[in-house]
Amino acid sequence: METISRRYVVHLDILGMRALSARNHREAWDMLSALEIGLRKSTNSTVFYKGFDGPAHIPELVQSVVFSDTIVLYSASDSKKDFVAIFTAALKLFAEALYLRVPIRIGISKGMFYSDEERSMYAGPALIEAYEIGEASQWLGIVLSDSVAEDARNEDFRNGASRLVVDWEVPTKNGPVKASVVNWPVALEKNFKIEPPIAPEQFYQIFEEYFGPLSELREVDAAKYTNTVDFLNAQYASHKQG
Template sequence: MPTIVEHQRFVVHIDVLGMSALVAKDPELAWSLLGRLVEARKDAHATSLTFLDTAETVATPQHVHAVTFSDTIVLFTLGAALNDLRTILVMTTQLLSRALHLCVPVRIGIAVGTFFFNLDESMYAGPALIEAYHLGESAQWIGIVTSQEVYRRAMEAHLQSGASDIVSPTDIPFEGSARPGYAVNWPVILRNSIAAPLPVTAKQVYQGFAQYFGPFEALDPRVHQKYENTAAFMNANAA
C-alpha cells in the first residue's frame, strides 16, 4: 500500500453550475467551458502573495495543491496554519474572479479538517473534502460557502478586506429555503471587478453564461433562482 500523508488541511471543492446538462446537450461546448475553468485555476494558482502585517511573501503553489477531474477542482493546503488559511482564501476568491471573467459559473465550499492524499497514486479522501463538497454543492448560488470552523479561524485572525470581514455570517440559499451559515464576502473583495453597476439583476449576473446555457428566459425555474440568489447576495454585500 502506498504511503499516505495524513494532516489537518484546508480543503476546497469547486464545480460548475449546470455542467451535467451541458455535457448531455453539447459535449463540445462543455469541453470548451471546461478549458476556461482550467484557465481560471491556472491563473489563480500561479501567484505569490505578500502579507502586509508580516511582510512575508509566499508562492501559492508552495501552500496549495490543485487537482482537476472533469468539472470539479479540489484545492488543499499542506497544513492548517494561518498562512495556509490566508493563501487558500485568496486563491479561492481569485479563482472565482477569473471564472466569472471567463464566463464560468462556479459554486465553492471550504472546510478544514483531516484530509489524506497521495499525489503519486492520485488518492484523495477525508472528512474535510466531504464537508467542503456538501457546503458547495448544497448552496443554490454562485459563491463561496465556508464551514463554521473556517469562519472562526478567519475571525480569530482578523482577516479583512478594507473594513469588512473576509468571511461573514449570512443566510445561505438551499433548495426551498435559506439557512444561517458562513460565506466569503467576495462581492466586497472583488467590488472593483464587478462590471455592472449595483444593484445588479439576476439577468445581468447570468448574461455572460448565456453562450453556454441559452437565454435567461428559458432557464428552469430552479436554475433561474440560483442567479436571483447570487444577485441578492451581491447587492446586499457590495452596495
Template sequence: MPDNIRYVTHVDILGMSSLVQRNAEQAWEVLSGLASVRDHLDSFGVEVTASGQKFAISDRVFRVMFSDTIVLFTKGETEDDLRLLLIATGELFHKAMFNGIPVRVGVALGKFFFNFEKSMFAGPALIDAYHLGESAQWLGISTSETVYLRSKAVNFRSGSLADAVIPAMIPVTKRYP
C-alpha cells in the same frame, strides 16, 4: 502533517452534466476555461502581512482537477495556510466568474489525505467542502463555521476595512449531515 488536518476547497461547475449531453464541444471549452483559471494560481504570489512572509500560492496550496471539479488543499492548518487558501479560493472564484464559468464553492477544515502519484484524494474535509458548495443555492463561496471562526480569529480582512469572510443566510437545498 502527521494528523493530516488541512483546509480544503471544493469548486464545482454548475450544469456541466446537461451541457455535456447538449453540446460536448462547448462543455470541453468550459472545462478548458476552468483549467486556465486553475493554472492562473501557479503564477500568483502574496505577502501575508500578519507573518511578513512572502509565498507563492503553489508552494502551500495544492490543487487537483477532475472533470468539472477543482479541489484546493493546504499543507496544514496554520494561520498562513488559512489565509493563502482563502486568497487562492477567492481568486479562483473571481476568475471563473469573470470568464463566465458559473461555480459553487465550499471551504472546510478537517482530515484530508492525498497521494498525487496514485491520484488518491479523500477525507471528511473534502466531503464537508463538497456539501457546503453543493447545498448552496447561489453562485458563491460557502465556508464551514470553523473556517469562518478561524478567519475571524486571524483577522482576515479585505484591505483594512472589512472582514473578508462574513456570516450570511445562504439559501440551501438541504442541510448535510
C-alpha cells in the same frame, strides 16, 4: 506518497455542467479547459501578509486536482500561512471563473485529509464537508465551514471597513441556512463593469451563450442566479454606505 494531516480543503463545482455536456460536449470541454487556465493563474501568485516572516508563495502551499466538473484545492497543513494562501487562491479562482463566464460554487473546510498524488487518491472528512456545504448552496458563491469561518474572523479580512467574511442566510434545497460566506462582491468590487445594483438578467448575461436565456432555465436553476444577485446587491450596497 500517501500523506494525511489536518488541512484546508476547497471543493468547487460548475453549475449546469451536466446539462451543457448533454447538449454540447465540445462547449462543456471548452468551459472546463478555460477554468483550468483560471486555476493555474489563481494558484500561481504570491501573498504578502501582515505577521508573515516572508511572502507566502501559493504554489508551494496549495495543491490542486481536476476531475470532471470538479476542482479540489488543498493545503499542506492547517497553519495560518496555509489558510491565507488557500483563501486567496479560492477567491482569485472565483474571480477568474466569473471573468471566464463559468458559474461555480465553492465550499471550504478544515480537517483530516488524505492525499496520494502518485495514485491520484484523495479522501477524508475535510473533503466531504467541503463538498457538502458547497453543493448544498443554491447560488454562485463561497461557503465556509464553522472552523474555517472562525479562522477567517480571527484574521479579520477587510476591504476598507467592510468584512470579507460575513454571515448570510445561504439558499439551499431545504431552505435558507445561516452560514459564514466570502463577501466576494466587496472583495471584487473593482471587477464590475456595471455598478450594482443589477438585475438577475444583467448578471446572467455573461452565461447566456452557454446555457441559453435565463427565462428558459428550469425554475430551480434560474433561482441560483437570482439568489446570487440578492447577495451581490445587498453586500455592495452595505459596503458603499459604510
